[in-house]
Amino acid sequence: MSLRKPHSKSRFGCLPCKKRHIKCGEETPICRNCINRRVTCIYGLPRASSPRHASRATSSKDTCHTQCEQNNGMELPLTCRCGQDSMTQCAIPTTKLQELQLMVYYTTTTYETMANSLEDIEIWRKVVPKEAVQHDFLMDELLALSSLHFASQNPGSRWQFAEIAIQYQTSALRKYASALEHVTKDNCDALFICSILITILALAFPNVALMIVRLRERTDSIAESVDPERRQAYLSGIEALKTAFGLMKASTHLGPVIAWPAMVNEKLLKLFKQSDPIAQFIFIHYGVLLLYTRDRWWGRDIGVSLIESLACSLYATDPEWATWTEWARETAALAIQEDRRS
Template sequence: MDRPRWGSLGINADDNFESTNRPYHAKRPHKKSRAGCSQCKRRKVKCDEGRPTCRACRLRKETCVYPGTAVTPSSPSTPNSSSPGRSPGLSPSSDAGTVVAEPLFRPRQLVDALDMKMLWFYTTWGFHYFSIQTGRSAAVDHVLQVKVVEHAFRSPFLMDCLMAVSSLHLRSMNQPIQAHRTANYCARAFEGYRNAIEAANPADYPALIACSLLIVVVSSQAFRDPEGKSLYIIDWMQVWRGIGLIFEIVSPAALQESGMAVLFYRPPVDLEKATGYIPNNLLFMIASIRPGDADYGHEQTYYDMLKYLGSLYQEMREHGFNPILDLRVITFFTFIPKSFIPLAKEHRPRALVILAYYLCFTKLIREVWWMRDISDDQISQVCREIGDEWSHLLRVPQSVLKMTDKVEIAQTIINNRNWSPGELDLYEKNRDPRLDTDLKLVNNSGSEVRAYRNQWRRKASVESIERGDVGFDMSSLGQSAEFSPDVAKPVSGPS
């Protein structure tokens, strides 16, 4: 994809958006409607001339009256009526083609040219950074470019989130977006998202689904705050886990109806096979736990965490650098067991060591602007926090700190100086067939799931029921393991 010419943004350092209160109006050329309703003529918007009620009046819940017709006595006379009157003699089925020439309303937060540019930037370029399928799948592109924006026009908190993401992205590219405007966007995004979760309004479910993905990006800015909280990686891990909370609120049917399920596909994980790729020093770190140790009783949590970490080692050893590896690294925190979070929050040394090894993999992610500048600072903080007693377990993270070459970092992570990535560039379009076959809705045990009776269930169990397998134990269907789908990354993008 060609790099955009950022000079064409028209965002200048001298622009004083705060002192300019002129609203930005986008007029689109359209064919005049000669027989439109009175409401549309008054508002000077395109009328689709639908009978008995045009689309604009239906959406606004206003009485739709065409010139030369009368409102029936039973029709309410107030503009806020939800029961529009019919024009006599017209069939409800007569409907002209719907043409919307411009938005039927302008959200209150789009108040000036900068707001409009933020939205424009997201729809033309920024959306690339939320799925590895961007540019490969027309369906994914449509969801990110069109559906997300449609829901943002209906749910202001999602629009605030889009504004925040775009402003942070542009600032990362050294564009002159004023810091206080970015801070205002972010504050509104967090407040709106929190309030929407508390309200749990079904009408906002599609926007909540999209916002759970975008809020991860907004919150990543704390990594680049020089006065940010120490070991912020732990807080960010909890933000990722918040995606699971949304999927507890939103039913499978609502997810499918929103059209956004494709944004939360993850590659499956074979946890048993991944166990064979866990570094021996980390396995020994857990095996050495004895009665009286502060971590005694938490061994299984640590082992489970190491299995997910092992899936990263497995992917890199078997397939080299590729989009699926990037996806596994970025979505890592959506898999981890809940019981690991309090251990990390207590800064248990073993938990921090595991996080340090994960952070080594994040240093391989170069093309995703919101994943940059995370690894080095956080690894250094882990090393300072746990001290010399555990330093022998941090030799790999400490070595990675000093490296910039991607291949050298990978060789250090897997402890193989002779390793080299495959000859084929799997980032090239259609080079990795797994992008078409392996990305699915996957639960936190790594198994594919599907909706069954409006609950997430393991696909294999559902198929057994549908086949009518003799002797199938219905109790094995159960609830699928905790389900927290993913947010993804682009295959390529600007440096």
Template sequence: MVRRSSGFVSKKPHRKSRGGCLTCKRKKVKCDETQPACGYCALRRLECEYPQDTLPRSSTASTSASPSHEELHLVPYDSSVDGDFNDITCQIPSWVAPAIFVATGKLSFEEVELLHHYKTQTWQAFAVRGDDTTHPIHQDRVPQLAVTQPYLLSALLSLAASHRNWLQPSKYSEDKALMYRQKTFQHYTKDLQNITSDNYETILLTGTFLLALIPHPGNSASDEDYLEWMYTLLKMSEGLRILASLRWSQGIEKLSIFPLICRELRNLPPPPIIASLQTRAGPLGTTPDHPNPPSTYGMPGAMPGANAVFLPPPLMALLEDIMNPLDTGPIDIHGNTLYPVFHALSPIFLSLYYYHLNPDFNVRVFVLSSFLLPDFLALVKAREPRALVLMAWWFALVCLVPKGWWIRPRVGVVGALGRAIRQLGDTGVWEALEGAERVVDVLLSADIEKAAESVFEGWEGVYWDDGPGRAQEWELGLLVDLSDELDFAGLDLHFDLQA
């Protein structure tokens, strides 16, 4: 017999891991079989997949080698709450999810999770329009288009990661949002050089997503940071306007995503004569041959080329000063650049007055930046006081839209603009600024409804409660006119005007 040495220790028999993940089997290492990711894969940030014929094991396995919830970037599961697979806290094991192949190849499990987060949560916070028309587009059409183009898929994943970071801030989600944003630009700039009928829709849609992916100023941001963020947003919107102009005269409304980029939802009644002013309209973000879009209201008997504007009294006074400078003063060289912005703001106030907080108002607010022309952006960059006042009013109106989580700096921008304007020392412009600041103050101290009502404080002959009634009278008048026209044509049609 072979004599054993005193230092010999019998080797404990090895138990094979029959239910281990595929990665551990390939590496020939022992798998602790923890779900949804084993300790070996989690620590090395590897994709952990189990054979589909393997049943999930109990979580009673040893956790000594398993990472914590924080390391896995998971939210602790609350067993007292019923499972909801639309909830971001509900983790779906990777072995349950089938492989998904897109234009860039196979989606990782993390990308599938972000895609799921967009379809179940992000789009609801992103759909600022406020009616049901765009819901199927956001929830279904956008993901369908995203899997066909790398830049749109990366933009969607970045948006989902950014929204997840907003809901539950973490450095991991923030880094993911930045990574996918960089991928978006990498692919997007390449395809912008070759726009075709096949990729035009996805390129245009990606442009709208990029507006939501502009990095926000931090909590300790300075006024310069806020103003730089604002200017970046305006420049990105300019690019979106140029993209839309490529198709505007060729039936852009035929695009499946048109409801996401339309500029208005309804025609508006003309402004009350008592509070309006006729001016030259100026180019409202025009393309070379076609208005983008044409005016939706006008004054009966107005002079050719003139439109009525509907603005708060301080803004109206500012516009009158531009139109009618003092005889002793120099000609306002920026007048033609500022006119279009006054006119682009006018229908936003008109929609708010006649129909209060409504989807048409939301749409008009968010598309205003696409009306701004390069000459005006140059004035904003140069800190021209009146251009800054118009931007302060716009951001104050943006504050009245209940959604739009990606424009978190909007209140801070109004404050930064106010301080910049006062430093310039133009007291005549300060009065026009104060109305915008009041809207923000009311919003912070009360609610959106009260803040919207405060927009019309001090308007002679214009009262918040009168707007819907006046709109109804105008709509009734249209029905009467239509009835008269049909009767005149010999058609025996009657309308119940009291219905």
């Protein structure tokens, strides 16, 4: 009689492992099963608590040290960095004070920007917050909205609060996707409101600009020790991405996507072929640019495949890269979800 090795059940495995009915190792940001199968690893439920409750579960090893910045009389903690294992849970401050202040900002300022009439004002000021209290996915989305609105009104803190908004948005999308699998009369209103906010934030997020800034920051932090020729090659790729994304926002013509490899320094292409980490990091963002070709037979999977393969390669080199590739991986995951719905 064979004995099965017992293991504790967990609700926190990634969605691909759940779909295949196999045990997930729950490694972050990419579980080993997904690395081996080279698929996008998405966690439907946060491994730790949500951003609002994570402070109760943090250890001394991953303690978040936050800063504060005061703008327009409202003091809010800024973003922080933690240990790599807590990348998705502790990438933002987790103080109750911050979330209280974000809710105050929403109920005193942001809600007015959502309303088109007096009736709408009451809905956004009273009804929506009440629904958010009962549904975590909507609360995270509301905090993302408030963070991004605050960022838009305070240029000096724009990138800090845009990043905070991104973290809340990421948490909200995971919970929202899970809730969509179990629609009930109790959560249908919250799901509808959340879908509206997701659309609004998708239009409002300075995604490309933030991506370019973080790409430049990461490149600068590593490239300080490399020779000028290699550094110039990296910068040529970043500037070409900035130009291409700008052109794609103004037009649907795919020329900038196709022409990007010809716009970069030849040295960058050589570095990419040599599996240079920074070159791979830059090409991951070219993968995001390639997502514009998903409606063409020749480009349907190329962007997602490039992002997935390079993210796995960089993670194998150093798990710290997972923090820097998260935006591209999340963008690819959303693209996959959109394709499945269409």
